[in-house]
Amino acid sequence: MVNSVVDLILPKPRSRWASVKRLKKLWLSLAGIAVIGVLVAGVMLWPTTPPDLSVGHRMLSSGVVSSWRDGDLIVLIRHEERCDRSSNPCLGPADGLTVAGTVIATAVGKAFQTLGMSNSDVLSSPATRTAQTSLFMFGKTELSPGPLAICGNAMADELLAHKANGRNLLLVTHSACISDLEKELGYPRAAHAEYGSALFVKVDANGKLKALGVMNTKDWPAALKQL
Incomplete structure (x- = not known):
């Protein structure tokens, strides 16, 4: 084998x-x-977007109410519904507001009156829709100086130049301008501002700006009940 x-x-x-x-x-x-x-x-x-001030008791916890009383705020408010982008009846010119937009603007103005307007100044960008929003919201229209809206990369400095010490500055403006300031304050991916929404920004003792939060038109009634 x-x-x-x-x-x-x-x-x-x-x-x-x-x-x-x-x-x-x-x-x-x-x-x-x-x-x-x-x-x-x-x-x-x-964080992609400044805090929603209607949640919880953020109007108080964020410092919005106390800063408002001290006149330390800049508030950017987007104009209400524009006529040329809506099928709703127009108030007047096509570049202005719808009738529905004026009704909502009046309601938002009453919400600001609840906070108190005695130590606040109001400006609006030189556009029909912003001027009309300011008129229905605050009963007056005072245009910002110059032919253009306050916008762009240096927006914070320009806003500070128009703000008086101890007085809030309210600017009725456009969504693109609100986005410009949000980018400057560290929110480059913030959600698009809704019609009539308000961005509350605090100015500290050193002139630095900090976004405290956003209030949308539909949320004012619930937020005011928390005060």
Whole structure:
């Protein structure tokens, strides 16, 4: 009987260097996953829009009410419903408000009256819809100086130039201008401002601006009940 002889080739033992390389690759992969996870979490947790002032008791807890009484606020208010982008009946010119927009503007003005307007100044951008909003909301129209709205990258400085010490400044303006200020205050991805919504911004003792929150028109009644 002939015995078959099978030649076995034993694998070479892996070198220590190869093991180190494998561990290094694994470590780099895990580190990459961890970095991506941190970035994703940061994006998810980073605030995209100033706080909603109608939630809870934020009108009080955010400092809006106390800052309002001290005259330390700048409030940007978007004009109400514009006629040329609505099927609702117009008040007058196509570049102005709808009739429904004037009704809502009047209601929002009453909400501001509840806060008190004795230490507040009102300006509006030089557009028909903003001037009309100011008229129905606050009973007057005073246009900001110059032919253009207060907007752009240097908006904060321009607003401060129009604000008197100890007096709130209310500016009836446009959604694009509100977005400009929100970007300047650290909210580059803020939600588009609704018709009649108000962005409340505090001016501290050093002239620095901080966004306290946003109030939308429909939320005023519930928010005022918390005061």
